[in-house]
Amino acid sequence: MEGQLVPDVIGRELHVLFVGVNPGLRSAAARHHFAHPSSRFWKALHLGGFTPRVLLAEEEAELLHWSVGLTNLVHRPTASTRELTNSELHGGARKLARKVRRYGPDWVAILGVAAYRVAFRQPHARVGRQPRLICGSRVWVLPGPTGRNAHYPIPLLIEEFRRFGEVAGSHQPGPTAIGNQLAKLAASSGSGSARHSRV
Numbered sequence: 685m686e687g688q689l690v691p692d693v694i695g696r697e698l699h700v701l702f703v704g705v706n707p708g709l710r711s712a713a714a715r716h717h718f719a720h721p722s723s724r725f726w727k728a729l730h731l732g733g734f735t736p737r738v739l740l741a742e743e744e745a746e747l748l749h750w751s752v753g754l755t756n757l758v759h760r761p762t763a764s765t766r767e768l769t770n771s772e773l774h775g776g777a778r779k780l781a782r783k784v785r786r787y788g789p790d791w792v793a794i795l796g797v798a799a800y801r802v803a804f805r806q807p808h809a810r811v812g813r814q815p816r817l818i819c820g821s822r823v824w825v826l827p828g829p830t831g832r833n834a835h836y837p838i839p840l841l842i843e844e845f846r847r848f849g850e851v852a853g854s855h856q857p858g859p860t861a862i863g864n865q866l867a868k869l870a871a872s873s874g875s876g877s878a879r880h881s882r883v
Contacts, residue, residue: 690715692755693744698789699751700734700852701821703780705758705765705799705828712761716741717754718829724838725795725829732845733853755783757794757803765799765828773803785819791852792821796828811844813851824848 690707710720718725719741730738734752744754757776758768780803784792794800801809806816814823826844827836836844 688759689761690717690756690759692753692783693717693747694753694755694783694787695748696787697751698753698787700791700793701753701755701784701787701789702729702793702795704754704756705796706756706768706776707759707761708830709761709763711741714741717744717756720830723829724841727838728829728841728845731842733849734845753787753789755780757799765796768799770802773799774805777803781819784821788819789821792818792823793848794823794825797825799828800825812847824852 689712694701704717704725707717708720708723711717713719723741726735726738726741729735729752735747735750739746747754757780758772760768760772762768780792794803797809797811800814801807804816806814809825811825811827814825816823826848827841829841
C-alpha cells in the first residue's frame with residue numbers, strides 16, 4: 685500500500701488479522717513484519733497453534749495459507765512505540781476500521797494492550813477478548829511480542845496466544861478452524877489451495 689514501508693499481508697476471508705502497533709526500524713529496513721531478532725511473534729504464533737512451524741519474517745506471505753493476515757495500526761517506523769503520538773494511534777484505529785470493513789476478518793488481534801487502550805479510547809481494556817467489535821469483527825488483545833515486554837516472558841506470551849487460538853478456533857465453524865486447517869495442511873502437504881493475495 686502507498687506510504688507503507690512494511691506492506692500488509694492481507695486478503696479476504698481471513699480468520700485472524702493480527703495488528704502490530706507499528707514497524708520497528710529493523711522491520712522497516714527489511715520491509716517485513718517483526719523482522720527484529722528479539723521479536724517473539726513468529727515463535728508465539730507457531731506455539732499458539734496458528735502455523736505448523738516457526739516462520740521467518742521474509743516468509744510472512746505464507747500466513748495466507750492459514751487464513752492469517754498482518755498489518756499495523758500505524759505505519760510510521762520508530763525505534764520504540766513510545767515515540768508514537770496519541771493522534772497517530774487514533775488515526776490508526778480509524779484506518780484499521782476501514783481495512784476491517786473491506787476485508788472482513790473473523791477476528792482482529794491487536795498486539796499490545798497499551799496501544800489498544802489509546803487507539804480505541806478504552807483505558808481499562810485488558811489482554812483477552814474485548815466486548816466491542818470492529819466493523820463486525822470480534823476483537824482480542826494480545827501482549828506485544830517485543831522482547832522489551834518484561835511483563836510477558838516467552839512462556840506467558842505463548843500461553844496468551846494459545847488461549848486466543850483455542851477461543852478463535854472454537855468460534856470458527858467448519859473446515860477452516862485452526863486445528864482443522866493444520867490437519868488439512870499436513871494431509872495435503874501444502875497443495876495449491878492457499879491464497880497469496882497481498883496488497
